[in-house]
Amino acid sequence: MNGTKIANARPTASTVVRGDSPGGIQRTRAVTRAFTRGLNPPPHPDVADAILLVVSELATNALRHGGGRYTLELSAGPDTVTVAVSDPNPAVPRARPPDLSTGTGGFGWHMVRRLSREVTITRGRGKTIYASLLR
Template identity: 60%
Template structure:
């Protein structure tokens, strides 16, 4: 008898969209990303899930600080990749800046996101804003 293994990706039972406009919403974004990765079949490797949560946290934080004070996060997955799309009202693309090693005012997030993701794109919209699509291999 010939047996074939079939893998079915489940639909996460948690919301895959988070809207934020406060510092607390970054925590919600992290929690949603963790619940999202935990619900996937086949399971996401723990290190990949941790990296995905970190990327989501950095993108949400940057949207609040530099992107107009609010964001919409959409999470999606295929059998090969995890994607976080973060939209904010500011059309300006992210810019790298030198990390502040003395005063602790930041500058590490975008560098981290660039290094941790497999693919990173910035597209116009919705409206006059932008959306950052961060993809990680599963």
């Protein structure tokens, strides 16, 4: 019985993408779309959109605030999809009030936390943000 649970807990799919420029975000989104479409069963379209938004926000924040490069790893288990974005800056994200007047941001970290079932951060020479979404 325990062996079955452990086997089911393994990821069923995994993809890694590296980026170091704003142009790479578009490629990262395309890889994420292909990843979610390739899952069997594929996630509901609303879930796939949430995964794409979390990836986009975390990768963009890594470029802007995390040292200008990132590594994205997407993995999926039977019930969840995990987005892991690593960057070279060990500083953790700070939530700030969204700027509604000048449009300078403040929305991304709030969205990531709201859309994800769980968000964890590990730090070392840089950091990795793990966002888990129900599949």
